[in-house]
Amino acid sequence: MSSTTRKERGTVIALISDVFFGITVRNVARKLDFETIVIRDLAELDQTMAIYEPDLLIVDMTVPGEDEEAWEQIEEAVESGVRVLAFGPHREVDLFRMAKEAGVTRVVANSQFHREMGELIERYALMTDDDKDDK
Numbered sequence: 001m002s003s004t005t006r007k008e009r010g011t012v013i014a015l016i017s018d019v020f021f022g023i024t025v026r027n028v029a030r031k032l033d034f035e036t037i038v039i040r041d042l043a044e045l046d047q048t049m050a051i052y053e054p055d056l057l058i059v060d061m062t063v064p065g066e067d068e069e070a071w072e073q074i075e076e077a078v079e080s081g082v083r084v085l086a087f088g089p090h091r092e093v094d095l096f097r098m099a100k101e102a103g104v105t106r107v108v109a110n111s112q113f114h115r116e117m118g119e120l121i122e123r124y125a126l127m128t129d130d131d132k133d134d135k
Contacts, residue, residue: 010055010125011035013048017063025058028117034125042070045077054082056125059104061088061095071102078103085124087113 012034016022022038029036034055039048042064049057057077064070078084083105088095090109099107105124113120 009033009035011037011052012056012058012121012125013045013052013054014038014058014060015040015042015045015063016058016060017041018060021060025117025121029121029125032118032122032125034121042073045073049077049080049082056121057082057084058121059084059086059099061086061092061099061107064098066094066098068098071098074099074104075102078105083124083127085120 009032012029014022014025014029014036016025016038017040019040022040026036026038035052037048037052037054039045040063057074059074064074074084074086084103086099086104086107087110088099088107090111096107105127106120108116108120
C-alpha cells in the first residue's frame with residue numbers, strides 16, 4: 001500500500017448484486033488504495049452512504065433495473081455530490097437512458113467497465129469539480 005491510507009485516498013461504494021464480481025471490483029479498488037464497500041441491493045444504499053460518505057458510487061445498472069423509484073435513489077446520491085459510475089449491458093438502452101436521466105457522472109457498457117475498471121475507478125473517485133467538464 002502507498003504512504004496514504006485508504007480513507008485518505010477516498011471511499012468507493014459498489015452496488016453490485018453478483019457476489020463474485022463484487023469481490024473483483026472491491027479487490028481492484030483496494031489495490032488502488034481506496035476504502036471499498038460492496039453492497040448487494042438498494043435497501044442498503046442510504047445507510048451505507050451516510051456511514052461512509054463515498055467519493056464514488058459504482059452502480060451495476062441491472063440492480064435498479066427499470067425501477068424508476070430506484071433510479072430516484074441513485075439521483076439523490078448524485079444530488080448530494082457523490083460521483084456515480086454506472087455500467088451495464090450495452091443492449092439495455094433503457095437502462096443507459098435512465099442512468100443518464102438520473103444524472104450519473106459516467107455510464108459505460110460492461111465490456112468497457114471490465115476492460116478499464118481500474119482507470120475508471122481512479123478517474124471518477126478522484127475527480128474534482130474542475131474535472132467535471134472534461135468527462
